[in-house]
Amino acid sequence: MAVQDRRDRSEEQDSTPLWQRLERPARAPRTPLSPERIAEAAVRIADTEGLDAVTMRRLASALGVAPMAAYRYVNGKDELLELMVDHVYGELELPAMEAADWRQITRVLALRLRDMLLRHPWVSRADWCGPTPNQLALLENALAALADNRLDADTSMSMYSTVTSYVRGAVDSETGLKQMLRTRGWSSHEEARLELAPQMQWLIKTGRYPMYERYLREAARKDDIQWQFEIGLDSVLEGIAVRLEADRAAREA
Structure with a gap:
């Protein structure tokens, strides 16, 4: 029965590409959903629990809708990922082209x-x-x-x-x-260096890594990731x- 249900759902799915479907005028929704709500909820799950936690059933639970409700907008997880990716790229404020090289x-x-x-x-x-x-x-x-x-x-x-x-x-x-x-349970780069110090000291004392030894001795921006x-x-x-x-x-x- 489950196999037949999946086959029936596959036959009902719209094969039109996702972005072309979303350009169509929206019909009156039977559930309070939209592509934006779906994307926002899925992104929150991925941000807090990881990408593997994003499933259609988990998404429905987060949205408070029936498990099949999101299929009105996406045909499955692959298209859900497209919505999620588009949503986060939409966070990027693109710079104005005027007066800039x-x-x-x-x-x-x-x-x-x-x-x-x-x-x-x-x-x-x-x-x-x-x-x-x-x-x-x-x-x-x-x-x-x-x-x-x-x-x-x-x-x-x-x-x-x-x-x-x-x-x-x-x-x-x-x-x-x-x-x-x-x-490893380390709270900072400094703690990591302290924990790894015995191993690092032995390696440096071999004399095989003089350039890296210089870096360890002289570098002032080891933890300045932005710089x-x-x-x-x-x-x-x-x-x-x-x-x-x-x-x-x-x-x-």
Whole structure:
């Protein structure tokens, strides 16, 4: 009977893409739901309990509706993830294009993207589900910022991907470190260093790692994650700027 119910539900599902369906005029709802309410509730679950806790049944419980109610808007968890991803990308305030050059705009976008990913660490597991309107709005803004540099389409996209890959890598490293501290029961980076000191001292005394020993001895910003992120971001943008200037010089030669 359960197999037949699933088959019947599958046959009833609308195969039209999610975002096209949501553009249709809304019918009078039988339940007090909307795509926004569904996304907000699912994001709250993912933020507090993790992405694996997000199920259609758990969502219905959080919304106080029947388990099948959300299927009026999404065909299942894959489309629910699309709604969630679009919702959190909608938190990004896209910078105005006026009176700003590509570097300023790209830097602001990168900083805001990092902040959003840190607020919602589950996004790194979910935002490859497919392009959503707010994801494309971010991409459009970034590509428009580069448009005055007369780049071909492939190069523009590659430069955008380079910046976002840096952001994602830095966020993954930061969230991984936080997870390690929680798992070990350490409250701070300083406590972690104290706990690891005997092992680290032995390794350093082997004399095999003089550059890292210098870092441990001289570095003043070991725990300044924001500074570390921004200096890395500025280095990425400087590399892109050098490439753009070289291309400009070649065109004018």
